Amino acid sequence: MKKILSCLLALTLTAALLAPAASAEGYTDVPADSALAGEVQKAVDYGLMNGYNANTFGYRDSMTRAQFVAVLVRMMGWKTMVPETATYYDVAPGSAWYEVIETAAAHDVTGTDPYFRPNTPITRGEMAELLVRALGLKAVAREAEKKNSLPFSDVTDRQGYIAVAYEIGMTKGTSATTFSPNATATRAQAAAMLVRIYEKLSRETDFTHGFYAISSYSQLELGQTLDAVSAGWSRMTWDGSQAKLVTTRDGGNEYYVPDSYQEVTESLEDLHLSVFMDGQSLKDMLSTAEGRTQAMRQIIQEISVSYDAIGKNPYKGVTLDFEGLRDAQKADYTAFLKELRQELDRLNKSLYVCVPPVLSTGTYYDGYDYAAIGQLADKVILMAYDYDARDMSDFVGGFYYQTAATAPIGQVYLALKALTDKVDPAKVVLGFSCKNVAWQIDETGKLVSGKPMYPSTETVLKRLAQEDTELGWSQEYQQSYAVYTTEDGSRYFLWYQDGRSVETALRAAKLLGVTGVSIWRLGTIPMEDSWSWSGLLNK
Numbered sequence: 001m002k003k004i005l006s007c008l009l010a011l012t013l014t015a016a017l018l019a020p021a022a023s024a025e026g027y028t029d030v031p032a033d034s035a036l037a038g039e040v041q042k043a044v045d046y047g048l049m050n051g052y053n054a055n056t057f058g059y060r061d062s063m064t065r066a067q068f069v070a071v072l073v074r075m076m077g078w079k080t081m082v083p084e085t086a087t088y089y090d091v092a093p094g095s096a097w098y099e100v101i102e103t104a105a106a107h108d109v110t111g112t113d114p115y116f117r118p119n120t121p122i123t124r125g126e127m128a129e130l131l132v133r134a135l136g137l138k139a140v141a142r143e144a145e146k147k148n149s150l151p152f153s154d155v156t157d158r159q160g161y162i163a164v165a166y167e168i169g170m171t172k173g174t175s176a177t178t179f180s181p182n183a184t185a186t187r188a189q190a191a192a193m194l195v196r197i198y199e200k201l202s203r204e205t206d207f208t209h210g211f212y213a214i215s216s217y218s219q220l221e222l223g224q225t226l227d228a229v230s231a232g233w234s235r236m237t238w239d240g241s242q243a244k245l246v247t248t249r250d251g252g253n254e255y256y257v258p259d260s261y262q263e264v265t266e267s268l269e270d271l272h273l274s275v276f277m278d279g280q281s282l283k284d285m286l287s288t289a290e291g292r293t294q295a296m297r298q299i300i301q302e303i304s305v306s307y308d309a310i311g312k313n314p315y316k317g318v319t320l321d322f323e324g325l326r327d328a329q330k331a332d333y334t335a336f337l338k339e340l341r342q343e344l345d346r347l348n349k350s351l352y353v354c355v356p357p358v359l360s361t362g363t364y365y366d367g368y369d370y371a372a373i374g375q376l377a378d379k380v381i382l383m384a385y386d387y388d389a390r391d392m393s394d395f396v397g398g399f400y401y402q403t404a405a406t407a408p409i410g411q412v413y414l415a416l417k418a419l420t421d422k423v424d425p426a427k428v429v430l431g432f433s434c435k436n437v438a439w440q441i442d443e444t445g446k447l448v449s450g451k452p453m454y455p456s457t458e459t460v461l462k463r464l465a466q467e468d469t470e471l472g473w474s475q476e477y478q479q480s481y482a483v484y485t486t487e488d489g490s491r492y493f494l495w496y497q498d499g500r501s502v503e504t505a506l507r508a509a510k511l512l513g514v515t516g517v518s519i520w521r522l523g524t525i526p527m528e529d530s531w532s533w534s535g536l537l538n539k
Helices: 002-010 037-045 065-076 098-106 124-134 138-147 159-167 187-201 217-223 261-267 279-286 289-302 327-347 370-376 409-420 457-464 499-511
Strands: 207-212 228-238 243-246 271-277 317-322 350-355 379-382 428-433 437-441 470-474 479-485 491-496 516-520
Touching: 037 187, 065 098, 065 124, 065 187, 124 138, 124 159, 124 187, 138 159, 138 409, 187 499, 207 217, 207 379, 217 261, 228 279, 228 289, 228 317, 243 289, 271 279, 271 289, 279 289, 279 327, 289 327, 317 327, 327 350, 327 370, 350 370, 370 379, 379 409, 409 428, 409 499, 428 499, 457 479, 457 491, 479 499
Parallel strands: 207 228, 207 516, 228 271, 271 317, 317 350, 350 379, 379 428, 428 516
Antiparallel strands: 228 243, 437 491, 470 479, 479 491
16 A cells, blocks of 8 residues: 555646645635545545645635546546547546546546546535546445445435445435435535545555465465464364364374474464364364363364473464354354363463355355454454356356356455444454456367366466467456467466555555555565555555
8 A cells, every 4th residue: 555655646747737836724615624634634635636726715706527537537546648539528638637637547446438528517316436446446336236225315326336335435315314425515515525535545464474385485475474474274173973173184184283383483473373174074063162171172273282392382372263154054153263262361372263255146155253353353364256157067168157257356355345334343354365267268268178277376476477368358257368489389367466456455445444455465465566465464
């Protein structure tokens, strides 16, 4: 987010925006006793808005469509564009608002009407739509349109956009039951609305977390910069009568404490033990009080015992990654968490709990009582990723793979909203996964194989650097993609998340009050100039 803020301050204004910077107190048309004077001051201080001149802000003037778009371009930190051909008949090349309006159009903000009407006062409904689109939440608005959950009786158009703008706190209604979508807003009122959003977007990321696996050593130093790290060194098992926390290679277990754990434990100050379990054995274990108690005791023992090489226990707490639970297991899992929480409090150790996302399809793992988990856990890690398809054999010869983004913003926002409705946003941590998914296609772009490939971060960096690789961006999913060719001539369509994609998701989180991030996993995080997630970790 620091990069975005620095870009905002460095943006060059268009000629029509080159009014001298001033304080709200310097504007003679801003009433000193106005409730909006402070918001006007902030809009000026943040570099979002200027007055007409050093003495006049235009406090009571209507905000025009062009003025509003200009502020959005500044707020988002976009580099202005100057195409040779105009998008709109009434905004010609070289005209005052040409650059900012074309920039907004390029970012899918302004729509397809051939006339933009730059000097027309903007309505409250239009402001909601343009802001939500600028934030990359167009798909979110479409889902909100289906729900039609607004409390306003006068909203018949742009319902989805207004619903999202209302959710993120851009504006309230003009009354408990009216939004007045066709009413215009003064420049002072617009300043207040935009300041609210800007301040949310400007929040610093205050908690960074990463998972450490056996193959994460290459980014151990990066792990030292995080607030907490969870080591995936254990798997819970259940044989029908006994729970056992396995931390060795026994039975082919891939979640084990490495022989060289000393360097890791001494390097990472706040280390949690991540405990993984899934499948029917998890459901069976949780279904009995004895199974739950045994599992709790196994975990408490592991985070209490002294590790020989360091002469102490290395863990500050536990991170539970119990996956695949359904509604039938919800009460059992909550009971287990309560029992574990009690013992962790006795040891003065913390509890992080991973939860799956709610899906728009309604078919998801619903065995997690968000409200109860929010009360019991210190952090709730939302695993809002892995939305991609596992098999597209039924779609070979088509283009359906182009809908299989790994972290589509519409789904991510839905999951965030569902969780923050039940859990204090200060406890919620948005999870990211550097999972890259490639689908083999032919020369015409049709799918060749229904089985995906999962190229590593290193492989993706190599493919992105190829001269013949085609880079793309999905406005729908707010995610990056690429089409590349391998040495044997095979072509692949790749879904991956670049810096822009993860920043969009992070913005959505901050709009809902979430300022913590978690990354699966160290050892795969892109940190090169050509592809970097460093923006997620900046504070």
